[in-house]
Amino acid sequence: MALRQAVRSVARPLAFPSSSTSALLSSSLRRSYATPPVVEEVPKVVVAAPTPLSSSNKFRNFRQTFGRVTLGVFVTAGGGFLLATYLAGSPGEQLPQDPTKKNVVVLGSGWGATAFLKALDTEEYNVTVISPHNYFLYTPLLPSVTVGTLEGRSIIQPTRFITRHKKRKVNVIEAEAKEVDPVNKTVKFVDTSDVVGVVTEKTIPYDYLVYAVGCENQTFGMAGVPKYACFLKELADADKVRTKLMDCIESAAFPGQTESEIDRLMHMVVVGGGPTGVEYAGELHDFLIEDLKKWYPEVADRLRITLVEALPNVLPMFSKKLIEYTESTFSDNKINLMTKTMVKEVNEKHIVVQDANKEIKEIPYGLLVWATGNTTRNITRNLMSKLAEVQTARRGLSVDDNFELLGGPGIFAIGDNAATKYAPTAQVAAQQGTYLAKTLKQLSKRDIAKEELDALRLTQGVAPEAVETAVKKLNKASKIRPFHYSHQGSMAYIGSDKAIADLPIFGSDNLTSVGGQATYWFWRSAYVSNLYSLRNRTLVMADWAKVKVFGRDVSRE
């Protein structure tokens, strides 16, 4: 109510006191102006019956109504925006951690861990988050950072911006988890950053461990990949790609550069035809058309983009129609698509591939982006080896229907590091995180019900009905619903203001495939509304506006 009044009082000096749309607003406004003028009568006539009115009067009525509604919307939206940002930026006092409560340790700060943290009720738990990054990264927009469509900081959110709003204090530790001991229920972590104190290693106990460390880049054992290629997994990767891209272009523009070397430096090769590789190729194309041609006319036309994929098609998770649409858009955009092509070797200035005709070829490159998917992290392999009898899946940790680790009671594995029937996507990890937060809430209810029952049983002279009720309560609290995944659809940006999407509009089994410029606007709004915070939404939209108005920055930094 206080907000409503505040909004109204702001609206007052600016609003136009005639005509009648929002009854509440206009009556409150009317009261504040003595002796309403002649015009006041006109709108009443309009509302009562549409009798003859001069067109200019009609127009004025429309205008005033429109103006008032617009003003109302703006003031309300603006006030709501400021209130929301004020609240987000003003974390209050938190309860201290309570030694009598169970300890929940969260490993990671990606999709699974962050969704879990956002949804978790910290009332019954002491929570500790351990991650080498003290922020959450909105990975689907990472390809946009590689060419400056978005700035990196617009798509990250410090983890403390979430945890400081929790009821109970949450420890956030910037460190890399190194080892989990599923028997003694402890986790060891190390400060691996550049600046460290005298204490750099610590082992802490957990009652529940939320294991969401994700995966690392799949290199297929090729030593050249980590040495010469750029990945697209972390924010630093995107910045590195951006720097290297501009570096290639500047070196190609170096006076007296040889023709073949210009061709090499201006050849950007992407390995992996999944959404990341495809979106990167699309963004690169936009950068070429919208910016490079303006500022580097001498070399822009030499830029070539090649996408290498081992499978017969890019984007295998999309419908056939959209795969074809993507491939024809790439062909229009002169992005060279090499499918059924296996990378055999990665060298400093060229890769060796076996193409669709089984021929071995050398492909010189300036920039190599490697986006071939995931593999298990060391810490995960280590944990699996400790539970070798039950942990036999190659893809990651085997879990039950509630994501509890087989052989590791109290450990819940979600996201890419779990070997489930679901795809390794952000969407799946986020839904699992939210589900797990609910599960932990349920587990705390079960614990409380159990304590109550134990207390009753130890008390003498309790009516059997009371015990029975407590047993029922415990049984009810012990029932944990299994996870249900609700597919919201798949989307990808493919360049030149076009996107593709498979959407579950008519039920999740019947995906509707759409592609083109309208889909691009849908893609943008879906991504913006999926961003975790108002802050990120605003920053991303501001970046898009910035690029629309000023173009992309071509500084190499």
Next chain:
Amino acid sequence: MALRQAVRSVARPLAFPSSSTSALLSSSLRRSYATPPVVEEVPKVVVAAPTPLSSSNKFRNFRQTFGRVTLGVFVTAGGGFLLATYLAGSPGEQLPQDPTKKNVVVLGSGWGATAFLKALDTEEYNVTVISPHNYFLYTPLLPSVTVGTLEGRSIIQPTRFITRHKKRKVNVIEAEAKEVDPVNKTVKFVDTSDVVGVVTEKTIPYDYLVYAVGCENQTFGMAGVPKYACFLKELADADKVRTKLMDCIESAAFPGQTESEIDRLMHMVVVGGGPTGVEYAGELHDFLIEDLKKWYPEVADRLRITLVEALPNVLPMFSKKLIEYTESTFSDNKINLMTKTMVKEVNEKHIVVQDANKEIKEIPYGLLVWATGNTTRNITRNLMSKLAEVQTARRGLSVDDNFELLGGPGIFAIGDNAATKYAPTAQVAAQQGTYLAKTLKQLSKRDIAKEELDALRLTQGVAPEAVETAVKKLNKASKIRPFHYSHQGSMAYIGSDKAIADLPIFGSDNLTSVGGQATYWFWRSAYVSNLYSLRNRTLVMADWAKVKVFGRDVSRE
């Protein structure tokens, strides 16, 4: 005129067709609406004579006038903004370089070089710019980048955004100049970036060399400085400081960190009490108060800031009153000021100083920012050694009144690398750059006059009067006005929304000293209006708004 009409036609459907402020606008508007309504009469009465009018009518008139003026201002400003950004983002065709014209080579892309490039008429010259950075950095705002008040990319501008708008094509080469040969008039440069082609080195001839490579950081020969300290000269320096600062804080928050180590990690030491060091200390204080206390309540109170200065005062270039104001503000902000203190040794985790009482002390630090000023670059020392007889100044290159190098005809040294009577400031370098562009214009006029005279003298049967006129023209064109420096004042931000300024309001010899929050707003507007492009101005203001609304990002990246 086209723009004016465009603005008017945009204004039309939105404007309110009654009352009369801007006669032009309202008459043009009135024509478009048939049968003006009753209200039309009212404002005419107001303008003719202020006869009794109900207060609500008066208010409505004011409102409509106000609305129309506001709308007019917004539409004009908006249209102007879009037009300006459109033009800035749409470089046209350029004349090719012309082998018959003289070659101007510019070394650097800082204040001097960029001001020169902006002001230069490329009609008569083939211009080549050589700089290790392909952008201009607005250095006065660099301290704001270290804590995230501004994003780095908001204060840089690609050099090509300037050169692509020149009449004649300008070569921009991202490379480091390594050697100048003043006898053969050549300059050698090397591609020192991470990605290089087969050609990495080149030597090109010049007719005129604009030597504006600047200086490097003064380390007083202490090996520990480049190894352990952070500088504040390049954009990468500011990013490094930001990362390291967050790293110190995260390591201090690491569980079980020892008390003395927390004290060390949370001790931020700044060496150098010039504007850079003072502004950095101020920004750090703001970051502590406005952000760290919110998100890192467990360690924020442990943060200490110490500023070490060898002289008896900070900011020696400011008036005594402002020095005192700064020192008392620092004292209020709990910034520890150690004046008359010499740094003797820089180690990984502590510095050794000799304090005002000649006592030797060890000061442990987490982050060390080194801002002690400039020293000559290698390439400059090398050039001086080649002209050892005339180049004897220790501070840099000796030049004549037109900045032409003593012993190096055709070389013009401007900015920090020149040993002039002026302070090594951005302001001086920029004015010298603009002056030099005018000088080169004058030199091309002289060359043309000389050619004309030579041609006349070779022609038979020319009237002696014609030759005399040509001689006069040459003499006039040969007169180059000396440089005149116009001091615009000195400013510095000192933290907690306070700035100081010595301004030449009553003539440049009588500086007016002002300090406080109003000066802070003056500081902001002066810096924004001094930014070279509308793009940078918009980005900087957007960053300020972003931080005001959302606070600073505390992600370590």
